[in-house]
Amino acid sequence: MTSTAESVHAAFERRAATFPDAVALSMSGRCVTYAELNARANQLARHLRGKGVDVETPVGVCTERSVDTVVALIAVLKAGGHYVALDPRQPRERHELLTAEAGIRLILTQELLLARVSGLTDVLVLDSDALELTGLSTTDLALPVLPDHAAYVAYTSGSTGRPKGACITHRAVLRLVRSSNFLAVEPDDAFLMFAPLAFDASTLEIWAPLLGGARLAVAPPGAPSLAELAETVVRERVTVLWLTAGLFHQMAEGPMARMTTLRQLLAGGDVLSPHHVDRTFAALPGIRLVNGYGPTENTTFTCCHVMEAPAEGDTVPIGRPVTGTEVYVLDDRLRPVPDGESGELYAGGAGVARGYVGRPDLTADRFLPDPFGSEPGARMYRTGDLVRRRTDGVVEYLGRLDHQVKVRGFRIEPGEIETVLLAHPGVKDACVVVQTPTVAEKRLTAFYVCAENVAAVDLRELLRRSLPPYMVPAVFARLEALPLTRNGKVDRAALAARQIRERPETNADFRAARTPVERQVADLWADLMGLDEVGVDDDFFELGGDSLLVTRIVTDIAERYGVELRPRDLYLSSTVAELAEIIDKALSPGAPAPAPSGADAATTD
Incomplete structure (x- = not known):
């Protein structure tokens, strides 16, 4: 029977006891059972206790996707602490800031990332030969960790130039992933661990399968092409996938039909296009598509719109409140507005964060007493989103009340x-x-x-x-x-x-294309970036390129030339001339076959 005073790791331990021999993790052909995962996490947790980790201790985690990462997260919780993700793609200055803001005294990392965090505070290298855990007990620690203790801190952009860390509790995570009304988790399901750990979508990806007795398929490190992502989904027999809105749109235009193992697809982080919703249903008949909406401060999802047929109308609603959540549409005096009228969305219930770490003033401004809540001391989070509730109870998103924006799924x-x-x-x-x-x-x-x-x-x-x-x-x-x-x-x-089509300033003088392939690649870049012209010596990233555009370019080149590039090729050869040279060599007589586009080719974003 489920305890009402349960922690995330206690819920995991119950699953491990119930399904000890079931596969909990898979990655590149390697499988880890629930019993093995629990045992490894218990050993690491005891080691962390020896390092001073206790209840409410913040522990930094700077790792690439791996089995070690999942072991580390469970171990931090078992030791009583909470994890703070330090994204390897972010600059050291950012890591310094978050380490100080969160009060981190220990960072868990991997050998290849050690230089990025060395010197910030004490560091523990998870894949080091020096980390000897075999002599430690594999039994559960049974520490008194309560539902309102912190599980993790997630940092988001701050309007004052200072990021703010939302403190998410065990209760809030459990409310998201157990007995939800938007997601059905079965023991034979497989979720893909794909989102960066610092992005709160990872909360759903990791804990929904591990607390539901399903399998977590860990995607290899790096940013795959669209084709590689589809291949990983099929190879790992993934049944549940979460994508940002931007990547969802690209997959709908690309290899969506290849992902035949999927039965549930979640997308969100921004407004979904009805056109791409319809393309998805055409590509994957019978798919269950979920538009997920919610700020980090209310633990990943606040509302979800579940679709089993093409979109109706010109917009995709954000749907109904998820289990354990209250949604209020209020005016500027905190009075409910009638259905059909616009108002600001306030979120209440078990998913509301404790507040912002070390920011009592900001916490007081955004986390307000809930006048509609049934529990003493209940609070609600002011989202800043303008919505309206239809007469059927479905909520529609209308826009922001402030200057905050979302790009590529990130709130900025x-x-x-x-x-x-x-x-x-x-x-x-x-x-x-x-x-x-x-x-x-x-x-x-x-x-x-x-x-x-x-x-x-x-x-x-x-x-x-x-x-x-x-x-x-x-x-x-x-x-x-x-x-x-x-x-x-x-x-x-x-x-x-304002339209900006002029070629931006770069470190290179303009030089026109000389060969047919250079002209075609330059035209492709110009078209994707909305520029009048691109020089062959211009750097892709100085022109404004990003990881989503990288996948578009790799996919287009594969379709146009039959040359299978990897995202890494564009990161290493980031000018038109360099990329055209790679294509020319691949097309020349006697050239070796292109490298396979499997997941082992994934690269760092």
Whole structure:
């Protein structure tokens, strides 16, 4: 019988006792049973206890996707602590900030990532020969960890230039993954662990299968192409997959039909396109498609819209509250608005975070007493999202009430980026907005005013040193002055609507294409980035390229030339000339066959 005062790891331990010989993890042909996973986590947990980890101790985790990563997460919870993800793709300056903000005194990492975190605080290398655990007990620790103790802290962008860490409890995780009304988990299911650990989608990916007696299929490290992702899904017999809205749209335009093992597909993090919803049902008849909505502060999902047939209408709703969640649509005086009228969405229930770590002022502003809750001390989270509830109870998303945006599934406060830009001594003013070159694509664009000629490449490098990659704008545009509204505020709508087709400043002078392949690759890049022209020596990432565009380019080249590239090829050969040379060599007589596009070719984003 399930205890009402249970922790995440206690729920896992019950599953391990019930299904000891069932496969809990699989990765590249390797399988780990529930009993083995539990035993390894118990040994590591005891080692962590010896390192000083106790109830409410924050532990940093900086790892690539691996079996060791999953063992580490369970072990941290068993030791009483909570994990704080340090994304390997983020710069060291960001790691320094989060380590200090969260009060981390121990970081778990891997040998290949040691240099990224060495010197920040004490470090434990999980795959080191020096880490000897075999002599430690494999039995459960049975520590008094309660539902309201922290399970993890997830950092999101902050409008003041300082990230904020939402403290998520064991109770909140259990509310998401057990007995949910949007997801049916069976013992024969397999979930793909694909999202970065720092992205709260990983909460669902990891804990739903492990607490439901299913299998967690760990995707190899790196950013796969669309074809490689589809191949991984089929090879691992994945039945449940979560994708960001941007990647979902790309897969719907690409190899969605190959993923025949899927029975449930979740997408979210941004607005879904009805066109791509319909394409998915055409590609995978019988699929159950879920549009998931929710801020990190309410533990991944607040509302979900479950679809078993093509979309109806011009928009995809965010649906109904998930199990254990209350949704209120309120006016600016916290009064419920009638169905059909717009209001701000407030989320209550078991999924609400404890607040922001070390930020009592911000916590008080966003986490309010719940006047509608039935439990004493209940709180609700103010999302800042404008919605309306239909008469049938389905909620529709209308937009943001502030400047916060979502790009590639990540919630971003433009103010945090603007703060870093304004720290440059030559920048007088700056504004970051989202532009939408196509219906299904978004990009961050930074407009700036400078007293002297500040190079865009220098600003890009400034941001790369202190912000995560997803927060570095794709486009930088210099203006004489930022446009203002009649009220004297920056006219963000005008900036978002401004077309920028000029080739951006890069470290290379413009050089035109000379060969047919160079011209075709240059035209492909220009088309995807909405530019009038691209030089053959221009760097893909200086032009504003990102990991989603990498997958588009790799897929297009495979279809056009029959040349199977890997994302890593574009990271290593990031100019038109370099990429064209790879294609020419692959097409030349006697050239060796292209490398297989299996998951072993996945690369670091």
